[in-house]
Amino acid sequence: MLAAVAGGCVEYGVKSGATFPSSAASxxxxxxxxxxxxxxxxxxxxxxxxxxxxPFSYGWHILDEGEHVPTLDPAxxxxxxxxxxxxxxxxxxxHALIGSADREADFESMRDYVLARVPEPNHPMGNLxxxxxxxxxxxxxxxxTYVLADFMLGPxxxxxxxxLGLSAVDDGLLVLVNGHQVGRVTLDEAGQEWALGPYLxxxxxxxxxxxxxxxxxxxxxxxxxxxxxxxxxxxxxPL
Numbered sequence: 001m002l003a004a005v006a007g008g009c010v011e012y013g014v015k016s017g018a019t020f021p022s023s024a025a026s027x028x029x030x031x032x033x034x035x036x037x038x039x040x041x042x043x044x045x046x047x048x049x050x051x052x053x054x055p056f057s058y059g060w061h062i063l064d065e066g067e068h069v070p071t072l073d074p075a076x077x078x079x080x081x082x083x084x085x086x087x088x089x090x091x092x093x094x095h096a097l098i099g100s101a102d103r104e105a106d107f108e109s110m111r112d113y114v115l116a117r118v119p120e121p122n123h124p125m126g127n128l129x130x131x132x133x134x135x136x137x138x139x140x141x142x143x144x145t146y147v148l149a150d151f152m153l154g155p156x157x158x159x160x161x162x163x164l165g166l167s168a169v170d171d172g173l174l175v176l177v178n179g180h181q182v183g184r185v186t187l188d189e190a191g192q193e194w195a196l197g198p199y200l201x202x203x204x205x206x207x208x209x210x211x212x213x214x215x216x217x218x219x220x221x222x223x224x225x226x227x228x229x230x231x232x233x234x235x236x237x238p239l
Contacts (some may be wrong), residue, residue, distance in 0.1 A: 052053040059121030060128060061148040063114050066124070067091060071215065078139045078215060082172020082186030085234045086213050096174055096211055097181055107179035109205050114148045124235045125149060125236025130222040135215050142215040147222070149208045153200060160197035164208065167191040167224035169218055176209045 087096035212218035
């Protein structure tokens with residue numbers, strides 16, 4: 001079961017182009033977010049799924065390969081900062097579930113894509129500040145950063161207590177949970193928060209994937225992203 005405790009923020013910075021090392025009513029339709037906050041989430045007491053076959057996160061898996069991806073397909077024009085069409089180009093090949101005929105299978109394949117490159121968490125779960133420098137041709141190319149967390153709720157937990165919050169992004173961010181597009185936020189929008197309860201499963205592994213898209217020069221960032229259980233930030237266990 002996830003444990004919630006109060007915790008402070010942790011800065012996380014990386015230079016553009018560096019691959020992170022690893023250690024040995026349906027919001028699905030419009031992908032727009034609701035309103036914000038910040039927080040932290042913790043690891044379950046048993047670091048394995050119920051069948052004991054697969055471990056899950058004690059923190060964030062952050063993947064930034066720094067690849068400049070062209071975004072010039074006329075069927076998916078990119079004309080603004082954080083343009084929703086820009087997520088179609090994310091490099092896993094599953095187009096951020098846009099137009100997916102099998103969202104659950106594609107989401108699992110996207111999870112596999114991230115974990116194949118960052119098999120262990122490389123940042124403790126908590127209040128995440130992510131920043132990297134950026135040099136891009138505006139709206140003609142983009143880079144993509146994935147932030148993934150696997151977590152489990154207990155069989156008697158109240159899923160409706162859980163939410164994800166953040167205060168700002170550059171240039172756009174899409175939130176995916178268990179194959180659902182939960183929300184989106186773009187540059188200069190106010191902070192956002194999303195209720196996760198409708199998308200969570202009790203006594204099973206849940207997966208959150210956040211995709212940060214940068215499609216302009218200078219920098220990219222996520223500020224104050226965290227899980228909450230009620231009013232308490234949930235923080236990670238040991239890495």
